[in-house]
Amino acid sequence: MTQATLQCNIGKAGRTVSDAGHIYRESREKRRPLFGTGRLAWHCRAFCCHFPLPGGEPPLFRAVHSAGLPARRFLFRPFRLCHRPCLLQPTARQRRVRHVRDPALWSIWPMHMVVLAAFIVAETAIFIAQSHIGGALPRPPFSADRTLAAIPANLLLLNGTGIYEHSTWNGPSWSVSAELWINVLFGLCAITAGRRHMALAMAMLAAGSAIILILFCPTYLDTDGAYALFRCGYGFFIGYFVWRAVQARKGSTPRPVLDSLIEIALVISAVTFISYAQVGPWQMPIPLFFAIFVYLFARQAGLVSRLLESRPIQKLGHLSYAIYIIHFFFAFALNNVIRVGGKIAHVPSVLPGTQLALVGNAYVMDGITIAYLAIVITTAHFANRWIETPAMLWFNRQSVWLAEKRQGLPPASAS
Incomplete structure (x- = not known):
């Protein structure tokens, strides 16, 4: 490929990406609460891995963890990649440059690093304390899925690329890793395939990912290690066609009553579908189902959409x-505290036959669940304010500076 051809393809890919900017700007903040609410349900399920709810784990939580919401997360990512958003309105300096990298990508690594550091500090504290409470520890420090050897891969966000059978250290970070490298693959396709052949490339990658999962992954979409990249790619590349469909529908007339009925029916069908989608071949249509879900909700004209515009959501x-x-x-922290405390106090703190922490009766566990959610949301607020947002702004400023330098523009102080 000649340099001129490569530059032409880059330009075409840039136009493809820029065309979707208005879609993303108009609907980004309205779609995120929908999936943020669902993600909270996912976290409740994750909490059940450590603290069982009375009556056992609901089928919906199990299905959501294994395929539902992570599949949605990957499917939605092309909407974000199709525009390079700024947290603030573009300044005169930003408008002078033609390419500014997506700062949302740069918020991933700093947050990941902070949480990874917290896990390492916690394991170090367990290592120091093992001489005093060694017999009470659920497992030895720096063992199982949190070994010293796995730290470098997690630092480089390689932990979701298939080098491990299962997730390591911070469990959810496998999807962040897989999504990052699928983003890189998407960018390479945009440069090499260009606008003309992009749809064919995305279709081949989506189909290839699905075939590999069906033929080689015994748990299909319920994988967070060896086949994580294919799980991510399957949903991600389908999401590209959802974005194309939303773009083609631009300008259609909203129908509030019909859209409200459609949204309510979608919510009911989503809950029903993923509640009964057990691990197996029936998981494979889930990304296709969520493709319809995202496409129809992108109109943002129904009752559920208006509900999601409330400030709390x-x-x-x-x-x-x-x-x-x-x-x-x-x-992880609460699980260890409850189990260690139970052993020291000689009080049952583990659900018989499992590794799940359990203390008191159902009402006590309900109280712990509510406290857990409150702690997570409060901490997330400050993490977003002090880590995620400053990181995005800082990296965005560096992107602007680099773009200006490459384009030969004068510094902002000179303008």
């Missing part, structure tokens, strides 16, 4: 990534 959506990346640490 908007806030929840704004904090969704911070909640996602930190919740597992608090579940």
